[in-house]
Amino acid sequence: MSTNLMYFDRNENQYGPAPACFEVLRNAEIQHMSFYSRDFVRGVKSTLSERIAEVFDIPENFVLLGYGGEDILKQTVHCYLAEGEKIMIPSHSWWYYKSIADEVDGIKVEYPIVEGETSYEYDIEAMRAMYTEHKPRVVLISSPNNPTGNSMSREDLEALLDFMSDTVVVLDEAYWSFANATDESLGELHTRYPNLLVVRTFSKYYALAGIRIGFALMGRNLTQLAQYSARYLGYHRLSELVALAALDSPDYYRDIAQKMENDKAMFRDRLGVLPGFKVFNSEANFVLVKIPEEIKATLKEALTAQGLIVKFMNEDLLHSHLRITLGTQEQNRLLADAIVSFMEQKAGA
Ligand SMILES: Cc1ncc(COP(=O)(O)O)c(C=O)c1O
Numbered sequence: 001m002s003t004n005l006m007y008f009d010r011n012e013n014q015y016g017p018a019p020a021c022f023e024v025l026r027n028a029e030i031q032h033m034s035f036y037s038r039d040f041v042r043g044v045k046s047t048l049s050e051r052i053a054e055v056f057d058i059p060e061n062f063v064l065l066g067y068g069g070e071d072i073l074k075q076t077v078h079c080y081l082a083e084g085e086k087i088m089i090p091s092h093s094w095w096y097y098k099s100i101a102d103e104v105d106g107i108k109v110e111y112p113i114v115e116g117e118t119s120y121e122y123d124i125e126a127m128r129a130m131y132t133e134h135k136p137r138v139v140l141i142s143s144p145n146n147p148t149g150n151s152m153s154r155e156d157l158e159a160l161l162d163f164m165s166d167t168v169v170v171l172d173e174a175y176w177s178f179a180n181a182t183d184e185s186l187g188e189l190h191t192r193y194p195n196l197l198v199v200r201t202f203s204k205y206y207a208l209a210g211i212r213i214g215f216a217l218m219g220r221n222l223t224q225l226a227q228y229s230a231r232y233l234g235y236h237r238l239s240e241l242v243a244l245a246a247l248d249s250p251d252y253y254r255d256i257a258q259k260m261e262n263d264k265a266m267f268r269d270r271l272g273v274l275p276g277f278k279v280f281n282s283e284a285n286f287v288l289v290k291i292p293e294e295i296k297a298t299l300k301e302a303l304t305a306q307g308l309i310v311k312f313m314n315e316d317l318l319h320s321h322l323r324i325t326l327g328t329q330e331q332n333r334l335l336a337d338a339i340v341s342f343m344e345q346k347a348g349a
Helices: 019-026 030-034 047-056 068-080 096-103 124-134 154-163 186-192 223-229 237-247 250-271 293-305 329-348
Strands: 006-008 063-066 086-090 107-111 113-115 120-122 138-142 168-172 196-201 214-218 286-290 308-312 321-325
Touching (some): 006 329, 047 186, 063 223, 096 107, 124 154, 154 186, 186 196, 250 286
Parallel strands (some): 086 107
Antiparallel strands (some): 196 214, 286 321, 308 321
């Protein structure tokens, strides 16, 4: 097996963060590491939460910070979902949602995500019907969703939020920004929907998974969560400075996002024509590819032997699928070459 492993399996960003982020670490000073933040004296969480509030034009006290989206999702479910209460989650989605619901002995109600011609789609009518039937305490929506890569349109989202006004709606937008250069007035959503929590992260688009920072915009009725998550002594100061430097580097990140858009098209063009393959549209930094079930084991073996580590899905609903996290352009080309040549050899055998 090759010793140079390339990871296409973890939804990390292989391009790495903007140069300005490394500058922050080179210029670190004693107070960034040895002293607590004094921002609480000023009545705000931190300079990062202030900056986020400014970006989305909402008051700072509605910005929540956490150790990645993971932490915020977990806190939210632990705060609102009691034993025996129901949480609606997508049928095809990040396994972790189920895990946090189980931690509090919540009841999981899975709503469908339906396979379409070119992408998976939310079934809004089915969601409404299940909401009416189950009266969940929490509804979790992932957009773009992992591993399907599909998003919920703003129109559908607003229709649902109007309908689901007496529950906590958590919108996980960990993969936002790759396909969306603008933020489409998220602040306005925040103002209109007091039970909505929008969760974002610096891990994906900003390539900062290792510094563990996520944030959320918290609707004004979610004061219980504000109290639950408050951290008197502050947050990770150096990580926050790195995150601020990332926010100051929009051109660097748009360039990467454009490269990823081109590579998604490349995967569609090259893999989409292979027999039995289907490449789904994606608004995230990964693509989902359906493959013939019978080649799963041999393809995995062939790719692993070349050091190309791809996620072969092994779930009830997604078991003949690969999820390819986009690497750099060169890495993506190598992977596409390897899959195409595997199929050519198979055809010639
Ligand atoms: C859908 C989704 N939400 C949230 C996260 C959490 O990421 P982080 O905790 O790094 O912000 C992930 C990580 O893979 C994810 O796939």
